Amino acid sequence: xxxxxxxxxxxxxxxxxxxxxxxxxxxxxxxxxxxxxxxxxxxxxxxxxxxxxxxxxxxxxxxxxxxxxxxxxxxxxxxxxxxxxxxxxxxxxxxxxxxxxxxxxxxxxxxxxxxxxxxxxxxxxxxxxxxxxxxxxxxxxxxxxxxxxxxxxxxxxxxxxxxxxxxxxxxxxxxxxxxxxxxxxxxxxxxxxxxxxxxxxxxxxxxxxxxxxxxxxxxxxxxxxxxxxxxxxxxxxxxxxxxxxxxxxxxxxxxxxxxxxxxxxxxxxxxxxxxxxxxxxxxxxxxxxxxxxxxxxxxxxxxxxxxxxxxxxxxxxxxxx
Numbered sequence: 001x002x003x004x005x006x007x008x009x010x011x012x013x014x015x016x017x018x019x020x021x022x023x024x025x026x027x028x029x030x031x032x033x034x035x036x037x038x039x040x041x042x043x044x045x046x047x048x049x050x051x052x053x054x055x056x057x058x059x060x061x062x063x064x065x066x067x068x069x070x071x072x073x074x075x076x077x078x079x080x081x082x083x084x085x086x087x088x089x090x091x092x093x094x095x096x097x098x099x100x101x102x103x104x105x106x107x108x109x110x111x112x113x114x115x116x117x118x119x120x121x122x123x124x125x126x127x128x129x130x131x132x133x134x135x136x137x138x139x140x141x142x143x144x145x146x147x148x149x150x151x152x153x154x155x156x157x158x159x160x161x162x163x164x165x166x167x168x169x170x171x172x173x174x175x176x177x178x179x180x181x182x183x184x185x186x187x188x189x190x191x192x193x194x195x196x197x198x199x200x201x202x203x204x205x206x207x208x209x210x211x212x213x214x215x216x217x218x219x220x221x222x223x224x225x226x227x228x229x230x231x232x233x234x235x236x237x238x239x240x241x242x243x244x245x246x247x248x249x250x251x252x253x254x255x256x257x258x259x260x261x262x263x264x265x266x267x268x269x270x271x272x273x274x275x276x277x278x279x280x281x282x283x284x285x286x287x288x289x290x291x292x293x294x295x296x297x298x299x300x301x302x303x304x305x306x307x308x309x310x311x312x313x314x315x316x317x318x319x320x321x
Contacts (some may be wrong), residue, residue, distance in 0.1 A: 010092065020263065027156065040057075041058055046163070046246075050163070087123060090141075090144060094115065125143055132288070157248060164252070174237050177214065178253050198304055208311050255318060257273055265289050266289050269290055273293065276297065284298060
């Protein structure tokens with residue numbers, strides 16, 4: 001299939017939350033006439049399927065990545081005579097290697113000045129400090145467009161109809177109502193070498209959530225987290241192994257999500273689902289989930305909030321006065 005005019009090759013970042021927070025900027029570029037060709041982790045294709053952007057799986061080796069970028073560059077030149085005379089790529093990761101791959105592929109990339117990589121980019125801009133990551137991406141997109149715009153209040157992640165149908169089939173098969181409670185008691189990675197998993201999550205799910213009279217749903221990743229979920233969250237409805245597009249569809253329309261500082265929490269906020277985000281060591285000023293229905297809870301000095309504080313936040317959503 002031929003590419004539309006004005007293609008733009010975009011390297012996504014490697015975490016679900018980062019990709020989710022970049023959606024408003026990507027949608028703005030699309031609305032302004034850029035035909036996006038995204039390169040990212042394989043799961044990004046399902047996560048972004050509702051936007052119908054091509055997503056190319058990021059190969060493992062640098063040589064394979066450069067070959068992919070060169071192929072995309074050749075396809076873009078075939079449909080856009082001016083492709084090589086403008087900024088034609090966007091480098092969202094901050095790594096030296098990502099900028100080097102663009103340079104080796106002959107692309108003229110815009111990205112942030114970091115790790116001494118500015119000479120590899122056609123244009124680099126300073127990496128903002130103390131700014132929320134969604135605003136960082138939004139500002140970079142504004143630089144490419146040459147026009148600032150107010151930061152959006154919502155992310156607006158779209159869910160593909162096929163994923164909506166799969167989610168509905170899962171709900172019917174497991175006897176789960178649409179306005180259920182979804183929890184994400186997992187957290188990938190650490191913050192300042194500290195665990196981002198709320199220690200009281202299992203007790204909270206077993207003792208507090210059943211009183212609200214709704215199904216409690218957990219979507220664990222394969223492997224160790226699934227085994228942990230079966231052992232510690234036996235009272236919940238487990239839906240293991242769903243792809244991120246179906247996960248977003250399950251969240252779309254759910255009554256509430258309670259989550260650690262992790263990607264699915266960002267997804268819930270992105271589709272407009274009320275979110276209770278339970279934070280411990282994380283810095284909410286830079287990475288909090290984005291949206292009007294988000295409640296970020298954290299104790300003093302980066303400690304975990306009390307269970308009663310989380311319970312009150314859930315009650316504000318499910319039992320409004």
